[in-house]
């Protein structure tokens with residue numbers, strides 16, 4: 001195990017050797033079961049342990065109070081927090097190598113009932129995705145690369161919750177960070193730590209608010225400014241103004257289509273059409289579409305309405321291979337609109353439907 005940010009020495013203090021072993025065992029066990037989070041809740045006599053696996057919190061054997069305290073203390077050291085501070089909110093991060101892959105971990109210490117400490121641990125199953133990992137179409141990739149090389153203005157990524165907006169955002173940042181740019185982010189919270197980028201965590205107790213973070217950020221003279229997610233009018237105005245004053249701005253926004261990105265900015269956040277036209281350079285919208293399991297895939301007899309008569313349809317009823325879900329893997333679909341051109345999400349889904357790669361119900 002190592003902490004890439006601080007490279008601190010994790011050799012165990014006397015008497016706490018077991019705590020490191022406890023932590024390692026806990027993390028490895030969670031990673032092996034594909035958990036996304038670990039919840040540790042300090043109770044009067046024990047530490048409750050739960051894993052979130054495929055969205056559901058699953059109870060694990062609890063730890064004794066003594067072992068629980070040792071574990072929480074070790075988490076603070078490992079995550080780069082202050083182990084002497086007790087009963088206050090702290091955030092930290094680290095990474096471990098498990099099954100040959102370096103995985104990032106984010107820790108949040110909070111205080112629960114009876115001043116007992118709790119910890120929420122977010123586990124990232126994969127390392128940071130690169131632009132290549134996203135498997136974008138050649139056209140989309142070209143547009144993104146061109147903006148990274150010498151783009152201007154606002155690059156906005158929209159899509160529903162859980163469609164991988166943040167992964168796309170970080171893969172673009174990761175590429176930008178290799179260039180000669182000063183990059184600063186305003187995030188709530190910081191999802192992943194990136195080398196060579198100044199990341200400001202805004203919101204949450206004990207941290208600067210959005211406007212305060214922004215003032216500090218502008219003093220740092222950034223070339224590229226990243227706003228994790230535009231959630232309100234203030235963030236929207238900031239993104240537009242920064243783009244209009246010659247900065248490159250990257251941000252995400254909750255919106256179902258590339259077009260609705262603009263509608264959201266105008267309708268929900270009151271951005272006027274003229275500023276929007278001048279600032280918004282690229283709007284991207286994405287979805288993760290489940291792919292049909294090829295083992296149990298078969299032709300569909302029924303013809304869904306609204307499609308041409310000669311088009312074949314497929315369905316996958318489910319088999320042991322796909323865990324009886326009928327789906328196997330997901331494909332990222334991206335719709336990208338430059339100021340002029342556009343490659344429609346619907347057209348891409350239609351192509352995949354014709355190739356028999358996705359279910360027609362997932363294509364709309």
Ligand SMILES: [Zn+2]
Pocket residue numbers: 293294295296297316317318319320321322323324326327
């Ligand atoms: Zn199957």
